[in-house]
Amino acid sequence: MDREEILEKLIPIIREVMDSQEEIDEETSMQEDLGIDSLDFYNLLGALESAFHIRMPERVLAETETVGDIADAVMKRMEKQG
Amino acid sequence: MTLIGFLKQYFSSFRGRTAFFYTDPEQAEPAKVTTEELERDIRRAAAFWDSWGRGRKSRSGGRFRIGIAAENSYAYLAEYLGIIASGNTVIPLNQSFSPERILEIAGEIGFDALLLGENLRELPELPGKDFPEEEGRSFSLEKLFSEHRLSSEEAPLSDGDPDAVVLMLLSSGTSGKSKVVQLSSQNLSVYAWELFQSGEEKKSTDLSHMISSIHMLPLYHIGGIIGILDEMARGDCCYLSSAKRFLGDLERGGFDRLITVPAVMKKLIERAPRSSALSKSLKRAEEALCLGAGMNASLISGMRSFGIEPRTYFGMTETAGTVTYRGAYRDGACGKLASYCELKIEDGEILVRGKNVMKAYLNNEEENRKAFRDGWLRTGDLGRLDEDGYLYVTGRIKNIIILSNGENVSPEELEEKLYACPLIDECLVFSEGEKIAAKIYSSALSERPELAGEIRAYVKEMNRGLPMAEQIKELSITEEELPKNAMGKLLRRQSAEVCHQADSERP
Numbered sequence: 009m010d011r012e013e014i015l016e017k018l019i020p021i022i023r024e025v026m027d028s029q030e031e032i033d034e035e036t037s038m039q040e041d042l043g044i045d046s047l048d049f050y051n052l053l054g055a056l057e058s059a060f061h062i063r064m065p066e067r068v069l070a071e072t073e074t075v076g077d078i079a080d081a082v083m084k085r086m087e088k089q090g
Numbered sequence: 091m092t093l094i095g096f097l098k099q100y101f102s103s104f105r106g107r108t109a110f111f112y113t114d115p116e117q118a119e120p121a122k123v124t125t126e127e128l129e130r131d132i133r134r135a136a137a138f139w140d141s142w143g144r145g146r147k148s149r150s151g152g153r154f155r156i157g158i159a160a161e162n163s164y165a166y167l168a169e170y171l172g173i174i175a176s177g178n179t180v181i182p183l184n185q186s187f188s189p190e191r192i193l194e195i196a197g198e199i200g201f202d203a204l205l206l207g208e209n210l211r212e213l214p215e216l217p218g219k220d221f222p223e224e225e226g227r228s229f230s231l232e233k234l235f236s237e238h239r240l241s242s243e244e245a246p247l248s249d250g251d252p253d254a255v256v257l258m259l260l261s262s263g264t265s266g267k268s269k270v271v272q273l274s275s276q277n278l279s280v281y282a283w284e285l286f287q288s289g290e291e292k293k294s295t296d297l298s299h300m301i302s303s304i305h306m307l308p309l310y311h312i313g314g315i316i317g318i319l320d321e322m323a324r325g326d327c328c329y330l331s332s333a334k335r336f337l338g339d340l341e342r343g344g345f346d347r348l349i350t351v352p353a354v355m356k357k358l359i360e361r362a363p364r365s366s367a368l369s370k371s372l373k374r375a376e377e378a379l380c381l382g383a384g385m386n387a388s389l390i391s392g393m394r395s396f397g398i399e400p401r402t403y404f405g406m407t408e409t410a411g412t413v414t415y416r417g418a419y420r421d422g423a424c425g426k427l428a429s430y431c432e433l434k435i436e437d438g439e440i441l442v443r444g445k446n447v448m449k450a451y452l453n454n455e456e457e458n459r460k461a462f463r464d465g466w467l468r469t470g471d472l473g474r475l476d477e478d479g480y481l482y483v484t485g486r487i488k489n490i491i492i493l494s495n496g497e498n499v500s501p502e503e504l505e506e507k508l509y510a511c512p513l514i515d516e517c518l519v520f521s522e523g524e525k526i527a528a529k530i531y532s533s534a535l536s537e538r539p540e541l542a543g544e545i546r547a548y549v550k551e552m553n554r555g556l557p558m559a560e561q562i563k564e565l566s567i568t569e570e571e572l573p574k575n576a577m578g579k580l581l582r583r584q585s586a587e588v589c590h591q592a593d594s595e596r597p
Contacts, residue, residue, distance in 0.1 A: 027364050043536055045571060046578075047337060047357040054334040058115055063209035066186045088212065 009086060014060075014079045021059055022075060025052045034076030062086055091445070092275040093256060094175055095249040096282050096319075101129045103286075104325045112164045112330040113339055120329070120342070123164060129247075134238040135172020136245035142203075142226060143178065149200040153254070154178040157199070158231065159185045159192050160207025162309050162332035165235035167318065169205060170309060172238075174256045174275070175247055181258045182310035189215035196220065199258065199270060199452065205231045252276035258452060259312055261407050270452035277410040280430040280445045281316060285323035303347035304329040306336040306354070313381040316411035317349045320379075341367040348378040348398070352385045353578025356515075359392040360533075372396040379403075381411075383579040384483065384502075386509040390421065401425075404481050408467055410446045414481045423480040433475075434466070439487055440473045441466035472500065489582060491521040493559050499526065501582075504562065511548045513541055516572045518580055519562065527564035535569045542567045549597040565597040 009017075019032050026042045038044040044052070053069050056062065056078070062085040072078045104125045114121040123131075139156070148154045156173050158180065160166050166182075173180040181199060183192055185207060196204060197220065204221045208230055211217075217228035250256075253274050261269040303321055305328050307314040321328035326347070331339040336354065348355070355378055362369040378393055379401045390400050403415040404424035413433060417426040427433050431444025443466045450458045461468060472490075473483045485502035492498055501519035508517045508528065516531040528549070534541050545567055553561040573584040 027361075045357060046574070047354060047361070050333040051337045054338060057209075057334075063212060065209045065213055067188065067213070070186075085212065 009083075011079055011083055014082050014086075015075070017059065018056075018075065018079050018082065021055050022052065022078075025055050032075060034074060034079060036075045037073055038075070038078070039073065056082060060086060062089055091279050091283050092249045092252050093279040093282075094247050094275070096279045096286070096323075097129075097132070097171065097175075098247050098249070099286065100322050101125055107325065108327045109322065110164060110167075110328050110330050113335050121164070128168070130244065131168040131235075131238065132171045132175050133244035133247060134241050135169050135235075136175035136247070137241065137243035138234075138238055139173055139176035139178055140245050141243070143176070146202070148202050150202075154202040155181055155200055155258070156203045156205065157181045157183055157192075157196055157201040158205040158309075159183040159187070159210055160205065160231045161185055161209070161334060162306070162314070162330060163207075163231075164330055165232055166207075166309055167330065168238075169231060169235060170315070176245060177250060177254070179255055179258060182314075183260070184308070184310050185210060189213050189218070192216065193218045193220065195260065195268065198268070202227070204228045205234065208232050250275055253449075257315070259310070259407050261451075269454060269457055271407045271448050272450060272452050273410050273448055277446050277448060278315070278319075281410065281412045281415075281428065282319040282323040284428060284430060285320060289324055301346040302327045302329065302344055303349060304331050304336075304340060304345045305349040306331040306333060306339075307349060307351065307381060308333070311382065312405070312407045312411045313351075316405075317379070317381065321349075337361075337368070340371050341365065343367065343371040343374060345371065345374065346376050348375050350378065350380060351382040351578040352380045352389055353383070353574060355380055355385075355393065356389050359389070359396070362396070369396075372398065377401055386506065387421075388509055388512060404440075404471075404473075404483060405446075406469060406471075408448050408461065409442055409469075410448070412446070413442050413469075417478075417480065420480050423476070423482050425481065426479045427481070433481070435473060435475065436463075438472045440469045440471045440481070440483070442469060443467060489520075491519075491526060493521075494524055495559060497559050499560050501526075504528070504556075504560065507552055508549070511545065513545050513548070516580060518572060518582055520582065522564050525563040526560065527566070528562045529572065530565065530567045531570065531572050532567060533569075535567070539569075546597045553597065562597060565595060 015034055023032055025048055028042055057064055060082050064085055068081050072081055107125050108122055109125045109128045110123040111120040143154050156178055170180050204217050206216055211230055221228035255272045256275045257273040257278055259271045261271050303326050305317050307317050329339060362372055373396050375398050377399045385400055385402060393400050399419055401419050402424050403412045405411040405413040412428055413431055414425040414427050431442055431446050434441050447467045470487050471483050472485045472487060473481055475481055485500035489501050490498050491501060504519040505517050508514050513532050513534050514530050515533050517528055519528045549562055549565055573581040575581055
């Protein structure tokens with residue numbers, strides 16, 4: 009899966025987890041634009057793991073800021089886990 | 091009384107019942123574990139740790155100390171109890187700690203082995219040079235558990251020594267050297283025994299009273315294991331969840347009892363109007379046990395609007411959780427005293443002694459001296475008892491603000507007043523030099539920033555009813571949540587520091 013494909017799959021997941029109708033692209037900030045809170049955070053972590061069949065440490069997701077950052081983190085995990 | 095003794099009683103009393111459900115990411119339907127399967131899993135894990143220890147020497151000279159850093163899972167619980175059943179000590183760690191911190195604690199305590207959740211093994215710094223996998227010093231928790239499931243070796247369950255340290259937990263003290271609470275087999279089992287015995291009359295083979303609960307408290311916290319033992323002692327069927335899976339698991343529905351923390355409960359109530367599955371699940375629930383921090387009035391009324399009866403206990407890591415829990419729920423109180431311990435209030439402070447109270451912190455003479463007064467554990471909490479024996483916790487001693495005129499102000503009491511304002515989601519009161527300051531988080535501001543004016547007006551009005559010295563003179567209102575620990579407890583010091591940097595104004 010390349011970055012574009014990841015983003016394509018990722019954005020609807022984020023829209024669902026965040027229950028957001030807003031325009032979301034890779035520049036969208038999880039905190040500033042979507043107002044992610046702690047419950048959303050864990051919910052997103054679980055959703056990413058099941059959608060992309062990866063395991064992600066909390067700390068890795070906590071260090072991301074934008075949707076693009078999350079896509080990069082997902083890509084890294086996928087590469088590692090083959 | 092020992093923990094393994096309790097487990098043996100549990101297995102024989104509840105043979106054939108479903109003990110746990112949990113989400114298996116590989117399967118659409120939740121996985122189910124009966125009490126027989128749980129017993130087998132514990133005995134297999136114990137057999138593994140028995141043979142692992144043969145021919146090895148522990149780093150501390152005593153029992154083997156085995157650390158676990160992972161998210162909640164059934165595998166975690168089975169290994170946790172298996173390590174205890176093998177006569178060793180389990181030390182669960184917060185999985186969100188940095189790898190450096192995990193290894194530092196492992197070194198300080200002298201871990202003999204380290205079990206890591208698969209996702210943590212993605213971090214290149216773990217397991218470090220001290221825990222080489224090839225020497226059997228570190229394991230993948232999930233892999234080890236799958237291997238145990240295929241094994242035919244089962245260790246017999248023996249009660250063991252009630253005074254043996256079976257569990258070590260890091261106490262929430264955040265600064266300086268970490269305080270490691272040592273809990274004995276007896277400490278950890280007295281609550282489960284008491285609960286089990288009090289429900290004796292209900293323990294027929296009739297399963298109709300069996301209720302279904304969902305539990306998400308982390309296993310590295312005392313509330314995590316106590317919440318699980320609580321469910322076992324009642325013979326309930328418990329869905330083992332985690333922070334990451336909680337919302338999805340809860341939306342499956344069908345739970346009578348929720349075991350969580352106040353901060354999560356609050357978010358669920360806020361989210362319910364947007365999710366029909368969640369809303370349905372909350373309406374079905376009858377009770378929510380909120381541990382780890384206090385519940386405020388607005389949370390309680392939010393829970394009641396879904397027909398959920400709140401419940402909470404008083405206790406701390408040092409008391410293996412539950413000190414008060416009995417009796418019907420009473421607003422603002424934490425229940426009545428358990429029979430295995432005593433409680434008294436001296437100079438406003440709650441002191442406890444009894445079978446659930448730890449003997450000492452690990453290698454920390456100074457803290458051990460401070461922790462006890464004439465054999466009574468100083469909880470550091472201020473409280474009072476009502477005429478029926480219900481305990482009310484009114485604040486923490488170390489948070490007390492002493493004004494220059496010598497007057498003492500409990501920030502928690504002012505916070506309780508602030509929470510009566512529906513716009514205030516989180517707040518902390520602390521001293522700012524000679525003045526009393528408050529930091530307030532309001533989620534409503536992101537949509538309507540002008541509401542900050544209403545909050546200021548509320549505080550101004552509140553000040554009118556207070557003595558001059560207790561009035562809130564500095565106010566900072568933010569759209570961002572205040573810093574919390576993993577159990578959702580607000581971090582007072584960090585919040586105050588943030589506030590020092592931010593612009594605060596008079597209300």
